[in-house]
Amino acid sequence: MSIPSLEDLRAVGAAQQPTYPDLDARDRAVEKLRKMPPLVFAGECDALRDKMAAVTRGEAFLLQGGDCAETFEGVTAENVRNKLRVLLSMAVVLTYAASVPVVKVGRLAGQYAKPRSSDTETRDGVTLPAYRGDAVNGFDFTPEARHPDPQRLLDVYHASSATLNLARAFTTGGYADLKQMHAWNTDFVRNSPVRERYERIGDEIDRALAFMEAIGADPDELHTVDFYSSHEALVLEYEHALTRIDSRTDQPYDVSGHFVWIGERTRQLDGAHVELLSRIANPIGVKLGPTTTADDALALYEKLNPERIPGKITFITRFGADKIRDLLPTLVEKVTAAGAEVAWVTDPMHGNTFATDNGYKTREFDAVIDEVRGFFEVHRALGTWPGGMHVELTGDDVTECLGGGMKLSAQDLEHRYETLCDPRLNRAQSLELAFLVAEMLAGRS
Numbered sequence: 001m002s003i004p005s006l007e008d009l010r011a012v013g014a015a016q017q018p019t020y021p022d023l024d025a026r027d028r029a030v031e032k033l034r035k036m037p038p039l040v041f042a043g044e045c046d047a048l049r050d051k052m053a054a055v056t057r058g059e060a061f062l063l064q065g066g067d068c069a070e071t072f073e074g075v076t077a078e079n080v081r082n083k084l085r086v087l088l089s090m091a092v093v094l095t096y097a098a099s100v101p102v103v104k105v106g107r108l109a110g111q112y113a114k115p116r117s118s119d120t121e122t123r124d125g126v127t128l129p130a131y132r133g134d135a136v137n138g139f140d141f142t143p144e145a146r147h148p149d150p151q152r153l154l155d156v157y158h159a160s161s162a163t164l165n166l167a168r169a170f171t172t173g174g175y176a177d178l179k180q181m182h183a184w185n186t187d188f189v190r191n192s193p194v195r196e197r198y199e200r201i202g203d204e205i206d207r208a209l210a211f212m213e214a215i216g217a218d219p220d221e222l223h224t225v226d227f228y229s230s231h232e233a234l235v236l237e238y239e240h241a242l243t244r245i246d247s248r249t250d251q252p253y254d255v256s257g258h259f260v261w262i263g264e265r266t267r268q269l270d271g272a273h274v275e276l277l278s279r280i281a282n283p284i285g286v287k288l289g290p291t292t293t294a295d296d297a298l299a300l301y302e303k304l305n306p307e308r309i310p311g312k313i314t315f316i317t318r319f320g321a322d323k324i325r326d327l328l329p330t331l332v333e334k335v336t337a338a339g340a341e342v343a344w345v346t347d348p349m350h351g352n353t354f355a356t357d358n359g360y361k362t363r364e365f366d367a368v369i370d371e372v373r374g375f376f377e378v379h380r381a382l383g384t385w386p387g388g389m390h391v392e393l394t395g396d397d398v399t400e401c402l403g404g405g406m407k408l409s410a411q412d413l414e415h416r417y418e419t420l421c422d423p424r425l426n427r428a429q430s431l432e433l434a435f436l437v438a439e440m441l442a443g444r445s
């Protein structure tokens, strides 16, 4: 497989790209990026692809989550640790309560570019370019900040590198040890509705660990976890500069992250994103919204995985709670009947967004749960495997989504509304989601 040139890709046409005013500065940034070492290794991408093949076969469950939009300011040890601990906690709940291996993938170390509904934003009669993520421009509503700056692509590289370094240290250096499970959440479980359930699982795991220690069993899996990075492959300059030929296999890999996905707004079959990602060997996700037909999905599958490599393709459906039960069955039935083997994953966030009267973009926890429930119902009815969930969440106690055990109301949103784009589940809501999904996975609800 060869890598198309950036010029050829641009000629194909790419949606949702920044308009850089200074093309020389853009080209200089790309040239610098091309010289940077890989952020992830091709062999790690292969290992994740093998795990995704297990998800496809119904032998594992994918937990993919993290910020809607990472920020450069958010690259701190505390912030990365908080995101990891919520993902690790959720993974333990899912693994323990449903006895299913969980593949752990962060929306992290690269999730800096956002597709937007509109190119511009207007406030009090002033119109400026929309914020497209720290990879492109700044959030402040000033002409200077909103100016697309290609130097930011290099900043993305360094921020991702620092985040991955921390994630590797946390997940292999002792923090992810199962014996730490209580410690991950001591500060929050005390006043959270999920406290008791989490502590109970923690106690049961402690007893199981003590038993294993007594019989002399001490596998590495108890002390470290395999953790992978993912992001939307959106800005062509960045993803192309980090697409490299692997010396072992002679195949191109996008070494900006282990798993990259194509968004709902950039999945045009003849578009540049599909073209570039059709050349790489990484495991790939494609977001599928409610207008997706089975023919669309099959054409994407054929283009992105002509060799039918197991674990290569994940379809992430984001239909909305009110549509999933009507639209998902036909899609899954036809794709399955055509012999396309994919991992089916639900994104219960992006089809359930709305604005409150007091002006916050939000999501109802109940709608999120309802979409996941619909996803399980449809797959159970068809005999296919509900392979995982893709969720916008944070390890912090923010107030961005409504409801959940703490019953956040529209008035509560102003307390800690910190996302720069879409609303995320907070730590307690994320853990509640994990408990509910564990019950669905175990067939108890």
Ligand SMILES: O=C[C@H](O)[C@H](O)COP(=O)(O)O
Pocket: 068, 114, 115, 116, 117, 118, 421, 422
């Ligand atoms: O995260 C997804 C998209 O970037 C986001 O939903 C777009 O939001 P917008 O409709 O406010 O542009």
Ligand SMILES: C=C(OP(=O)(O)O)C(=O)O
Pocket: 068, 115, 232, 262, 263, 264, 265, 287, 288, 318, 347, 350
């Ligand atoms: C933009 C996103 O989702 P979608 O492409 O499904 O709208 C996202 O997950 O950040």
